[in-house]
Amino acid sequence: MDNISSMIPYGKQDINQNDIDAVIEVLKSDFITQGPKIPAFEKSITDYTGAKYAFAVNSATSALHIACLALGVGKGDIVWTTPITFVASANCALYCGAEVDFVDIDEKTYNMSVVALEEKLFTARKNNKLPKVIIPVHLTGQSCNMEAIHKLSKEYNFKILEDASHAIGGKYKNEPIGNCKYSDITVFSFHPVKIITTAEGGITITNNTKLAEKISLFRNHGITRDQALMTEVPHGSCITNKLNSVITTE
Numbered sequence: 001m002d003n004i005s006s007m008i009p010y011g012k013q014d015i016n017q018n019d020i021d022a023v024i025e026v027l028k029s030d031f032i033t034q035g036p037k038i039p040a041f042e043k044s045i046t047d048y049t050g051a052k053y054a055f056a057v058n059s060a061t062s063a064l065h066i067a068c069l070a071l072g073v074g075k076g077d078i079v080w081t082t083p084i085t086f087v088a089s090a091n092c093a094l095y096c097g098a099e100v101d102f103v104d105i106d107e108k109t110y111n112m113s114v115v116a117l118e119e120k121l122f123t124a125r126k127n128n129k130l131p132k133v134i135i136p137v138h139l140t141g142q143s144c145n146m147e148a149i150h151k152l153s154k155e156y157n158f159k160i161l162e163d164a165s166h167a168i169g170g171k172y173k174n175e176p177i178g179n180c181k182y183s184d185i186t187v188f189s190f191h192p193v194k195i196i197t198t199a200e201g202g203i204t205i206t207n208n209t210k211l212a213e214k215i216s217l218f219r220n221h222g223i224t225r226d227q228a229l230m231t232e233v234p235h236g237s238c239i240t241n242k243l244n245s246v247i248t249t250e
């Protein structure tokens with residue numbers, strides 16, 4: 001093909017006047033980053049999914065990274081994902097110093113195969129090489145068999161991080177993907193080739209309060225205004241909840 005305009009586009013976002021007005025409103029406001037639109041956006045995600053906590057970040061890559069950190073992934077750990085995904089689903093484990101391995105896909109859905117997963121777990125247990133975390137990816141919005149993966153997680157003692165980068169709006173057993181019913185954490189991407197876009201953006205979602213506290217810290221450079229987590233008496237006054245979401249300082 002010689003004419004670039006006749007090629008299939010990599011992505012084509014749909015931006016309307018309301019979107020443009022909303023961006024201009026933020027550009028004219030006091031906060032163009034970390035302002036009140038962030039908790040409002042997070043609330044719209046928890047309202048939609050029914051999950052308890054959501055933490056918006058700059059990309060799903062970051063969302064996966066802080067999710068792995070919150071799950072305690074580190075050197076010596078093993079993380080499994082699917083080979084049919086974007087590299088971020090595996091790289092997040094490498095960022096934490098863990099080893100990555102892949103579970104084969106189901107030939108009908110192209111998602112992680114539960115049969116292959118069960119066989120691999122069986123062998124891994126014998127070889128003392130069980131994964132700490134498994135990252136199923138809901139390819140093109142189609143959910144993995146989460147109930148079966150969740151059942152295996154109880155038998156083989158691993159955590160589940162759903163990479164739902166492609167899947168906001170998708171349903172599993174008639175409920176929204178992202179409700180974390182069968183997982184510890186779910187992430188969505190808001191990159192322009194995804195279902196909805198914030199230009200770049202991602203979000204980490206969980207129902208687990210302890211994980212939410214950790215994710216909040218990792219999202220915020222380890223900075224906290226929760227006095228219970230401080231190693232010294234605060235030098236100024238501060239009023240916040242544990243998740244850094246409401247902040248009033250002097």
Ligand SMILES: Cc1ncc(COP(=O)(O)O)c(C=O)c1O
Binds near residue numbers: 190191
């Ligand atoms: C399955 C999957 N996971 C993660 C990502 C990373 O998303 P982002 O571009 O928001 O970092 C992508 C992006 O293409 C993806 O397709």
